[in-house]
Amino acid sequence: MILSDRDILRRMEEGDLVVEPIDDLDTQLQPASLDLRLGEEFLEFQRTNISCIHPNREQEVGDYVRETTVSEGDEFILHPGDFVLGTTKERVDVPDDLIATVQGRSSLGRLAVVIHATAGIVDPGYRGQITLELSNLGTAPVALSPGMRVSQLIFTELSSAADRPYGVDRDSKYQNQEGPQASRIGVDPEFSGEGE
16 A cells, blocks of 8 residues: 555654655655655766776776765756766655655656666665666756755555565665665675675
């Protein structure tokens, strides 16, 4: 069951669903979702001096990105064909009986900006800011301003609480993240011992 605005607000008031900071609840709370704002940090992918990325080599992934900070009131220009990692301003704590889905706002979609490539799920038990996979599929650059509503979370109630929620007990690699995080696929079990 997808939570309505009433259910989202009730769960936030009860304190088991945490989304903060919320600047303007009347604007951010939608009929069946909650709008999240763009944070100030971005990871830009560099194209020079790199023949390819080997997912099992964490250093290569780190060498491929450059961190950029843009203050509220300034702009990050997302050029056609660009792919950058951004972050939500809000930190979320998802209880063990909910799953959240990250979606782009249709107003940005109509400008050819998408906010996630594949990472649209926020697992039960997740805590932290959400990394956004920002792409410009259009033909014109688009100015993104930290603080603008850029994505929305849709919350769905599970049939029962997760027995093994996202977190420390699972060695979940993105738990408690702050700012955008580059891929940590190299620590996945199928890559253990490779590329070292």
